[in-house]
Amino acid sequence: MKIAIIGSTGQLGTDLVKTLQNEYQVIGFTHQDIEVTDYNSCLILKEHNPDIIINTAAFHKTDQCEEEPMKTFSVNAIGARNVAVISKEIEAIAMFISTDYIFDGSKNEPYAEDDVPNPISTYGISKIAGELYTKQNPKHYVIRVAGLFGIAGASGKGGNFIETMITKAEKNEAIRVVNDMWTSLTYTKDAASTIKKIIELKLPFGTYHATNQGYCTWFQFANEIFRLTGLNPTLTPIKTHQLQLKAKRPKFSALVSAKLPKYGIQMRKWEEALHDYLIKKGHIHTNQPGA
């Protein structure tokens, strides 16, 4: 089986390539290889004739999305449309990576796959448009993740929430983190393994939530990072409104999968995934207290 991965050097893309390449023929496309907003650029996919096209490319700087709605829609919605059209033509499966931000956060308990989306930001609206375009190819998977962290870091440049927290702590900066916004977290290595299982088991086409189990506030996440690493910065919980962010964010956007456990697929708890990440990244050692 041949699998094309768009955004192959991104945070999730890197782990998808690593996880899938041992058993499948993987063709990675970087941003230099493909511009998803440009249909003609996407035609290169046809030349390779893959069985599955996984599209991880996104413009996901949530606040910047409010200022650049055209760019946001070009990448997240039109990009998904281009992939859907081309994959349908070559009878390939289209897989789109989506987000918890397609929900409004008013449910106050974890969202399952069948809950009704109601995005409250430009980013969220563009991603639901991307989901809908993807569904134009009947052979589709929409995989929703939340709070991604992976070894490669965002855009493959090493950065993510964990690294930001550790860097600030090492510089002895006082840290303020929101404690009124609940999210699920997703280790990209675990999301990639789940995606591999979905492909291997040929699960029915449709939408799946693929996050680590459990949820927390960003403040609680920061606390756990510092507990495990033994760092001890001044960490203060704050309210979201104090940050005066451009984009509205759901207050409670934890995800749960009502579907994957039926196929024996269960992702580990976010605390265990974080622990594994910190070891792999060299922030802690297995014999360290707290580890």
Ligand SMILES: NC(=O)c1ccc[n+]([C@@H]2O[C@H](COP(=O)([O-])OP(=O)(O)OC[C@H]3O[C@@H](n4cnc5c(N)ncnc54)[C@H](OP(=O)(O)O)[C@@H]3O)[C@@H](O)[C@H]2O)c1
């Ligand atoms: N990060 C999160 O916390 C989070 C949460 C929920 C859902 N998601 C979703 O998860 C997916 C993967 O996120 P990620 O953190 O792995 O993202 P990432 O690290 O930013 O990777 C995205 C990749 O796509 C490439 N790309 C961006 N724009 C492109 C375009 N117009 N055409 C072709 N390639 C393009 C990027 O290349 P360049 O960097 O060179 O532009 C990068 O390699 C995204 O769909 C995102 O919406 C992310």
